[in-house]
Amino acid sequence: MSIDVTSEATHAALLALAAQTRELMDAVLATGADDDELAAVTEELRALTARLDAARRPPVEFGEPRWLLGNAAVGAANPFAPPVEVEYPPGGGVRAEQVFRPLHEGPPGLVHGGVSAMVLDHLLGTAVGVAGRVGLTASLTMSYRAPVPLGVLVVATAEYTRSEGRKSWAEGRIALPDGTVLVEATGLFITPGWLPQEA
Amino acid sequence: MSIDVTSEATHAALLALAAQTRELMDAVLATGADDDELAAVTEELRALTARLDAARRPPVEFGEPRWLLGNAAVGAANPFAPPVEVEYPPGGGVRAEQVFRPLHEGPPGLVHGGVSAMVLDHLLGTAVGVAGRVGLTASLTMSYRAPVPLGVLVVATAEYTRSEGRKSWAEGRIALPDGTVLVEATGLFITPGWLPQEA
Structure with missing residues (x-):
């Protein structure tokens, strides 16, 4: 299974997903939700992780013009990147x-x-x-x-x-x-x- | 609103949430899901973010024995940390x-x-x-x-x-x-x- 990362629509969807994941990370660090809610959200995240994992794209090759999308510092599609x-x-x-x-x-x-x-x-x-x-x-x-x-x-x-x-x-x-x-x-x-x- | 971060149960729940968020981050970077699925997962993440944001705990004070939980490098409760x-x-x-x-x-x-x-x-x-x-x-x-x-x-x-x-x-x-x-x-x-x- 692979996706066309040269598609503008896919590009935009990946960036939106990473941006929302960053907001989630901020919320995870700051949340004051009670233990039951923390556990419930964790379970829902597990299900969403499985949905994303159901289809994996191949590693981006060097030379691919968009490989910087996944970079740890500047990668707009990488939730670890600030970016x-x-x-x-x-x-x-x-x-x-x-x-x-x-x-x-x-x-x-x-x-x-x-x-x-x-x-x-x-x-x-x-x-x-x-x-x-x-x-x-x-x-x-x-x-x-x-x-x-x-x-x-x-x-x-x-x-x-x-x-x-x-x-x-x-x-x-x-x-x-x-x-x-x-x-x-x-x-x-x-x-x-x-x-x-x-x- | 605040939570008792000295509670072992809360401590464990926060660490499990951060660990699952890291798995989500890995999946976000590698997913080959189609555009509609990317958008659907993004919307669900937005809702989960709002649930976590509904209750915020106060910033952890220096001197609090567990402040390293949120550290960028070693913070087990910080999804940005490897940890x-x-x-x-x-x-x-x-x-x-x-x-x-x-x-x-x-x-x-x-x-x-x-x-x-x-x-x-x-x-x-x-x-x-x-x-x-x-x-x-x-x-x-x-x-x-x-x-x-x-x-x-x-x-x-x-x-x-x-x-x-x-x-x-x-x-x-x-x-x-x-x-x-x-x-x-x-x-x-x-x-x-x-x-x-x-x-």
Whole structure:
């Protein structure tokens, strides 16, 4: 069984399903329902899971233009992904506005440092891609200057800085809308032999 | 409206709900259901979300012994968390076995570098805590030596290495069960003034 993920209608239906699943995740974390209701909802979720599992689509192949739909950071069809919505400013680099949710909590009321790392790892890699390079993260250095709050708009940006052979570097940060930098990152990305060279 | 999260029954019900939600997330990503079925399941999820939202519990306060239940990395009641299940080997440090799922994908078939960063950030911080220190991540350096595969058991470990005043360092890695290191991390953790000093 497979579905046509190139169909616009299917694409929209998958995105709506993932978006609703994210809202469910938020509700699961915050619910004050009593034990009987928790158990009843769990049983209904089990049935819905089985309905979705009744038909599986094949794993999306690399090269499939929509494979990023399932990506852990930016995948709009992946309920684990926040998702990071990458913008491409005319001046270069990449940008994403983000409001982190309670699901992303590390210290109470604050974003988990690892979630900030996931967002910046992805944006730095994307900035390298935008510059015409393709690479996997070889190293990533995160510097946490101030806690990132939950529930508040923050802005993540990243830029490609330079290349040497198969190595490319990028840097980025998460900041408040007024420009106050909360977290900084630098990364080295290397083009593996099995990935197409775009540069 | 609040619930008694110190009740064992409620605790178990919240964990079962989160676990089932994770299975739903897996199914959402992999489903090959047709558009009508996707829409129908989405509508049922909307109704279940509303049922859970009908009663909200207050945010868990810091100091509450179960606040880690909602943590983005280890929170058993948080469907976003894999969750990382931390073990405390008698020889010291911390350890976690992990089988990453398609939800955690970055490059096709491989774990997103940011997800590896989230797991190691958390384990390094926990290793610092196990050593009797409390700290938030100040810096984290990730070194990606080889891709981390999806769907295969890997083992993450971390150890506290040293302290100077309010600064503590730790290191860790994700490896195959045979010991082959795939990803390494080193981190600096600083005890902020508002956190209790345990050392």
